[in-house]
Amino acid sequence: MDEEYIKTLSDVEKTAFLKIFCKLIKADGAIEAEEVEFLKAIAARYGFSSNTMVEIIKMAPTIDCMTEARQIKNRQHALELIKEMCLLANIDDDLHDAELDIIIDVARVMGIEDEKVIVINRWVLDNLILMKTGRLILEKDNG
Numbered sequence: 001m002d003e004e005y006i007k008t009l010s011d012v013e014k015t016a017f018l019k020i021f022c023k024l025i026k027a028d029g030a031i032e033a034e035e036v037e038f039l040k041a042i043a044a045r046y047g048f049s050s051n052t053m054v055e056i057i058k059m060a061p062t063i064d065c066m067t068e069a070r071q072i073k074n075r076q077h078a079l080e081l082i083k084e085m086c087l088l089a090n091i092d093d094d095l096h097d098a099e100l101d102i103i104i105d106v107a108r109v110m111g112i113e114d115e116k117v118i119v120i121n122r123w124v125l126d127n128l129i130l131m132k133t134g135r136l137i138l139e140k141d142n143g
């Protein structure tokens with residue numbers, strides 16, 4: 001997916017994004033390998049070291065997503081956060097109610113309409129389906 005937005009994020013916003021992602025992966029009580037890979041990849045794209053990532057993960061139980069979300073003032077950045085949250089929540093093929101609750105709550109704090117969240121999530125799901133279909137067509141998942 002498009003990563004141009006990362007260049008426009010402040011360090012505070014990048015940290016807020018990462019904290020929210022860490023809280024989101026723990027929401028359903030199970031941390032899947034795909035979720036950990038997502039966190040590692042996004043931390044690297046945001047320029048965070050492995051040590052910083054580990055420290056943020058350790059903080060996960062005390063992270064307040066609403067406080068972190070309030071730091072995102074730019075609507076485009078807020079929409080990108082929701083997109084990334086939807087991707088992370090769906091990456092294990094199971095959107096848990098607790099994950100959805102966090103996404104909706106974060107969106108509302110940032111002024112993103114529920115309808116917009118639904119459309120973003122549908123778009124993310126469509127992209128995931130297309131990527132999986134492409135991998136099958138190109139025989140990348142056939143051993």
